Amino acid sequence: MNEAAEKPKKLATSLEKAAKARRKFIQSVGLTGTFIGLSLLGYIPVLRASTTRLRPPGALNESDFLSSCIKCGQCVQVCPVQAIKLGDIDDGFGLGVPYIDAREQACDFSCDAVQCILACPTGSLTYKKPPFLNIRDGALLAAAPILKAKEKDTEPTLNLKERIGVARLALPSACLAVQGKGFKGAARGAGFAGQLRYMDVDRWKPIPIADHPYDLPLCDLCVRECPVKGAIELRPLKSADGSARMTPVVLEPCVGCGVCEMVCPVEPAAIVVDAQVMWTGERS
Amino acid sequence: MSRFSELFMGMLGAAPKRPAQVSEKVQKIMFLKYEDKDRYIKEKLHARDHHLVSHKWRNRRWAVLLAVNLLFVFSFWLDIQILEGALTASRFVGFHLIDLNSALQVMLAHKHIIVNLFIGTFTVFLIWVLLGGRTFCSWVCPYHLLAEWAEALHLKLVEKKIVTDHEFHRGTRTVFWLLFALLAIVTGYTVFETLSPTGILSRALIYGPSLALGWVFLLLVFEIVYSRRAWCRYVCPIGLTYGAVGAISPLRVSYLVEHCFHEGDCRKVCLVPHVLEVTVKGRASDEVMGLGPDCTRCGLCVDVCPTGALRFEIQGLSKLL
Numbered sequence: 256m257n258e259a260a261e262k263p264k265k266l267a268t269s270l271e272k273a274a275k276a277r278r279k280f281i282q283s284v285g286l287t288g289t290f291i292g293l294s295l296l297g298y299i300p301v302l303r304a305s306t307t308r309l310r311p312p313g314a315l316n317e318s319d320f321l322s323s324c325i326k327c328g329q330c331v332q333v334c335p336v337q338a339i340k341l342g343d344i345d346d347g348f349g350l351g352v353p354y355i356d357a358r359e360q361a362c363d364f365s366c367d368a369v370q371c372i373l374a375c376p377t378g379s380l381t382y383k384k385p386p387f388l389n390i391r392d393g394a395l396l397a398a399a400p401i402l403k404a405k406e407k408d409t410e411p412t413l414n415l416k417e418r419i420g421v422a423r424l425a426l427p428s429a430c431l432a433v434q435g436k437g438f439k440g441a442a443r444g445a446g447f448a449g450q451l452r453y454m455d456v457d458r459w460k461p462i463p464i465a466d467h468p469y470d471l472p473l474c475d476l477c478v479r480e481c482p483v484k485g486a487i488e489l490r491p492l493k494s495a496d497g498s499a500r501m502t503p504v505v506l507e508p509c510v511g512c513g514v515c516e517m518v519c520p521v522e523p524a525a526i527v528v529d530a531q532v533m534w535t536g537e538r539s
Numbered sequence: 540m541s542r543f544s545e546l547f548m549g550m551l552g553a554a555p556k557r558p559a560q561v562s563e564k565v566q567k568i569m570f571l572k573y574e575d576k577d578r579y580i581k582e583k584l585h586a587r588d589h590h591l592v593s594h595k596w597r598n599r600r601w602a603v604l605l606a607v608n609l610l611f612v613f614s615f616w617l618d619i620q621i622l623e624g625a626l627t628a629s630r631f632v633g634f635h636l637i638d639l640n641s642a643l644q645v646m647l648a649h650k651h652i653i654v655n656l657f658i659g660t661f662t663v664f665l666i667w668v669l670l671g672g673r674t675f676c677s678w679v680c681p682y683h684l685l686a687e688w689a690e691a692l693h694l695k696l697v698e699k700k701i702v703t704d705h706e707f708h709r710g711t712r713t714v715f716w717l718l719f720a721l722l723a724i725v726t727g728y729t730v731f732e733t734l735s736p737t738g739i740l741s742r743a744l745i746y747g748p749s750l751a752l753g754w755v756f757l758l759l760v761f762e763i764v765y766s767r768r769a770w771c772r773y774v775c776p777i778g779l780t781y782g783a784v785g786a787i788s789p790l791r792v793s794y795l796v797e798h799c800f801h802e803g804d805c806r807k808v809c810l811v812p813h814v815l816e817v818t819v820k821g822r823a824s825d826e827v828m829g830l831g832p833d834c835t836r837c838g839l840c841v842d843v844c845p846t847g848a849l850r851f852e853i854q855g856l857s858k859l860l
Contacts, residue, residue: 280708282705283707283710283711283773286707286711287711287718290715290734290774291722294731294734296733297733321729322645322727322728323645323649325627325628325637325638325641326627326628326738326742327624327625327628328624328625328742328746329623329624329628329629329630331746332623341746343751344739344750344751344753345750347733348728348729348730348732348733350733350751351625351627351732351739376655376659377645377649377655377656378651378653378655378656385653387651
């Protein structure tokens with residue numbers, strides 16, 4: 256902005272010229288201030304904890320994730336169940352950054368290889384974190400998760416080192432198993448678009464949950480459909496009337512994929528995934 | 540100061556200067572041009588009469604711009620997988636391509652570069668060194684196309700005296716570039732991407748509309764009612780990044796002073812008219828002069844010039860042919 260520095264040569268026109276240059280300078284500063292200010296509004300949603308999103312598997316810690324993601328959506332393109340969505344402008348700096356809305360469509364690992372990690376060009380989603388990025392306590396999985404779908408394969412595990420969240424029975428009183436109730440019909444109603452891979456239907460083609468009705472004497476959908484071996488189990492509940500009641504218990508292998516939240520047939524879901532939460536012990 | 544650094548400084552915001560020295564050949568050309576004023580005027584009018592108003596380069600450019608963006612869209616929608624991703628980063632039949640400014644933001648914010656990021660960035664760097672840097676702006680960037688239409692509307696409103704254009708200092712863009720780089724380093728977030736209409740539009744085309752389009756709309760309104768092409772001219776750091784890359788590019792628009800009647804039609808259509816200061820009478824120092832790194836190689840001036848004084852050129856190749 257050296258406009259103002261251009262020294263006038265003739266006085267009459269130069270005063271006008273200088274005033275014009277000054278106006279232009281001030282307007283330019285105003286433009287700069289306005290746009291930089293607007294860009295910094297992106298901080299607000301980031302600072303508000305309420306916007307913690309469930310990120311795709313292999314995501315770096317939130318702040319590293321936001322800084323390294325190049326907002327291209329290649330992870331969106333490879334996901335076989337379209338679980339990954341991109342943040343909008345109300346996510347601030349999270350604009351264009353991928354997340355998963357588990358209730359709508361969870362990651363069921365039907366790609367087997369965590370394709371989104373493979374697609375990421377910047378290492379925001381990664382199989383193995385570089386050493387200088389800290390790994391939070393409880394993030395590391397004790398063992399490579401075994402995919403129930405691949406259990407009989409020679410390589411049954413998923414190449415995933417860290418969890419993206421942990422499931423939690425948020426509303427025990429709403430849980431059908433806790434109430435001792437069964438479930439019959441489509442898990443989320445006929446109009447629900449969410450998909451899941453059913454090995455007994457087609458290993459390579461996930462189908463809408465709506466097309467796969469259930470008839471269960473005691474609801475165990477979250478345990479039954481959890482893609483990871485040993486991540487959740489039903490345990491008997493002691494009750495006064497001696498009826499068969501059970502409660503789901505989330506175990507250490509839980510990676511936080513969110514399938515339990517998606518299939519939970521009650522509204523709102525009794526079991527939910529706490530995004531970016533780390534393992535602190537058994538949860539029920 | 541060499542012509543190269545002068546043009547580079549011009550891109551950063553410095554005002555164009557008169558040449559310190561005009562070559563003898565150009566002096567002779569200018570002398571002959573104005574030797575006989577009647578002849579000069581006659582020739583000028585003659586050239587105007589024979590000027591076929593063409594939109595050749597504009598049409599080619601729009602076709603390329605739409606094709607590139609639609610290739611992104613269909614690669615996802617129809618799953619043809621040729622160009623996967625968005626403009627910020629993608630894969631062309633498997634090869635990583637990464638937008639230079641987005642890469643820069645990520646590198647500065649994250650302070651860590653993985654191999655794929657480097658490969659993709661370097662590939663794109665080479666592509667735009669060859670193709671002219673800011674060629675990205677006018678031949679690929681979807682916001683450029685919308686801004687062109689907004690500009691047409693703005694000019695119409697200016698003509699009807701409903702709005703006036705407010706010019707900012709061109710150096711503002713350099714300040715923005717520095718500030719956004721600094722913000723990325725300091726905050727650790729890719730702050731610019733939150734505003735970038737290029738990224739927002741590209742993603743909206745491929746992944747579906749978003750609320751962020753509202754911001755793009757506001758920008759367009761700002762350009763229509765307040766300041767012509769404000770985003771591209773005074774703000775967008777992507778343009779400056781690509782401009783720097785294209786500074787050494789062999790593909791350029793060059794100006795042949797011999798054919799020019801110095802009427803300035805080219806400057807009126809240009810997004811970055813300061814690169815065409817060379818067409819002002821007495822500003823050309825050589826017979827053939829490149830327009831410099833800020834030129835987006837959009838070809839509007841080539842289309843509008845009645846005498847063919849502006850043309851696309853591939854340096855080195857033109858001489859060989």
